Amino acid sequence: MSAKIIDGKKIAEQIRQEIAQQTEQLKTSRGITPGLAVVLVGNNPASEVYVRNKQKACEKIGLLSELHRFPEDASQDLLLKKISELNHDDKIHGILVQLPLPPHINEQSILQSIRPEKDVDGFHPVNMGKLAQGEPGFVPCTPLGIREMLLRENIPIQGQHVVIVGRSNIVGKPLALLLMQKSEKGNATVTVCHSRTKNLADITRQADILVAAIGRAQFITRDMVRPGAVVIDVGVNRIEDAYSPKGYRLVGDVDFDAVKEIASAITPVPGGVGPMTITMLLNNTLQAATQMINN
Numbered sequence: 001m002s003a004k005i006i007d008g009k010k011i012a013e014q015i016r017q018e019i020a021q022q023t024e025q026l027k028t029s030r031g032i033t034p035g036l037a038v039v040l041v042g043n044n045p046a047s048e049v050y051v052r053n054k055q056k057a058c059e060k061i062g063l064l065s066e067l068h069r070f071p072e073d074a075s076q077d078l079l080l081k082k083i084s085e086l087n088h089d090d091k092i093h094g095i096l097v098q099l100p101l102p103p104h105i106n107e108q109s110i111l112q113s114i115r116p117e118k119d120v121d122g123f124h125p126v127n128m129g130k131l132a133q134g135e136p137g138f139v140p141c142t143p144l145g146i147r148e149m150l151l152r153e154n155i156p157i158q159g160q161h162v163v164i165v166g167r168s169n170i171v172g173k174p175l176a177l178l179l180m181q182k183s184e185k186g187n188a189t190v191t192v193c194h195s196r197t198k199n200l201a202d203i204t205r206q207a208d209i210l211v212a213a214i215g216r217a218q219f220i221t222r223d224m225v226r227p228g229a230v231v232i233d234v235g236v237n238r239i240e241d242a243y244s245p246k247g248y249r250l251v252g253d254v255d256f257d258a259v260k261e262i263a264s265a266i267t268p269v270p271g272g273v274g275p276m277t278i279t280m281l282l283n284n285t286l287q288a289a290t291q292m293i294n295n
C-alpha cells in the first residue's frame, strides 16, 4: 500500500480563494479592508522568511499588511508602546509578533499586551483559556490548519485516537485541546507524548491519526506507525544535502519515504502543514475584522 499524499498547498490555495472572495465582499459592502500588523525584532533569517511569506500571502488576497521592524536591541518598553498603538489603530484588525524574541524581552509580557480581539496567532492566555474551555476565540494557526486539512480531506476525527508527539504551546498542546473539543469537528480521543514519554513507539502505534510536532528530522520511523494510520508531519528541519544548491534541504519529523509505504495518508514537507498555517493566519485576520464590525 502507498499512502495518499495530502496536498496542503492545493487545499491552502482553495481556502485562500474563499478568503479573498470574503475579503472583497467586506470591502464592497462595508468599505473595510482587514489589516494585519506584523512586529519583527532583530534579523533572524528564518523569521525574515516567515514574515516575508506572510506579507506576500496577505497582499495576494487583498488584505492590508504592515511590517513594524525593530533592531535586535530594542527595549521591551518600545515594543509594548508599539503594540499599544496597534491595539488602538482602527485599520489594524490582527497583530502578530514574530517569535522568537531576543532573550532580553519577556515573550509572555509582549503576547499578553496584544488585545485578545486582535490576537490572530491565538497565543494570548485569554484565547488559550477559551480554547481549553471550548469557547469561541482565536485558535493558533498550525493546529487550526491541521484540523481544517483533516476535515477537507474527509478524514474522520470523531472517535479516532489521535496521538500527538510534542506538547508545545504553539502546536501540540492547542492541537490536543482543539481535537478533543466536544464538537462534530472534534470528539477525538487524544494522547499527547513528549520527551519524557515511556515506550513512545508503543503509543504511536496505537494512533489512527499520528501528528509529529517534535523538531527532529525523520524521527518517526516506519516501525512507529500502525499500517493504515493517517500521518501529519508538522516538523520543518534542515538536513545537509550536497546535491542541493543551498547545501541543505527541508525534511519533516517523519521518515516520509518509509512511512508512506504503510500509512493511508500522509502530509509531505514542504507542501503539507506549512501552507495551511499561513492560510489560517489570513483566515483569523478576516475573522477579526468581521467580528469588530459586529461588536
Ligand SMILES: NC(=O)c1ccc[n+]([C@@H]2O[C@H](COP(=O)([O-])OP(=O)(O)OC[C@H]3O[C@@H](n4cnc5c(N)ncnc54)[C@H](OP(=O)(O)O)[C@@H]3O)[C@@H](O)[C@H]2O)c1
Pocket: 142, 165, 166, 167, 168, 169, 170, 171, 172, 193, 194, 195, 196, 197, 200, 213, 214, 215, 216, 234, 235, 236, 237, 273, 274, 275, 277, 278
Ligand atoms: N509547518 C508549520 O507551520 C510549523 C509551525 C510550527 C512549528 N513547526 C515545526 O514543528 C516542529 C515542532 O515545533 P514546536 O514549536 O512545537 O517545537 P518545540 O517547542 O521545540 O516542542 C517540541 C516538542 O517535541 C518534544 N520532543 C522532543 N524530543 C522528543 C523525543 N525524543 N521524544 C518525544 N518527544 C520529543 C518536546 O518534548 P518536551 O516538552 O518534553 O521538551 C516538545 O514537547 C519544529 O520542527 C517546527 O519548526 C512547523
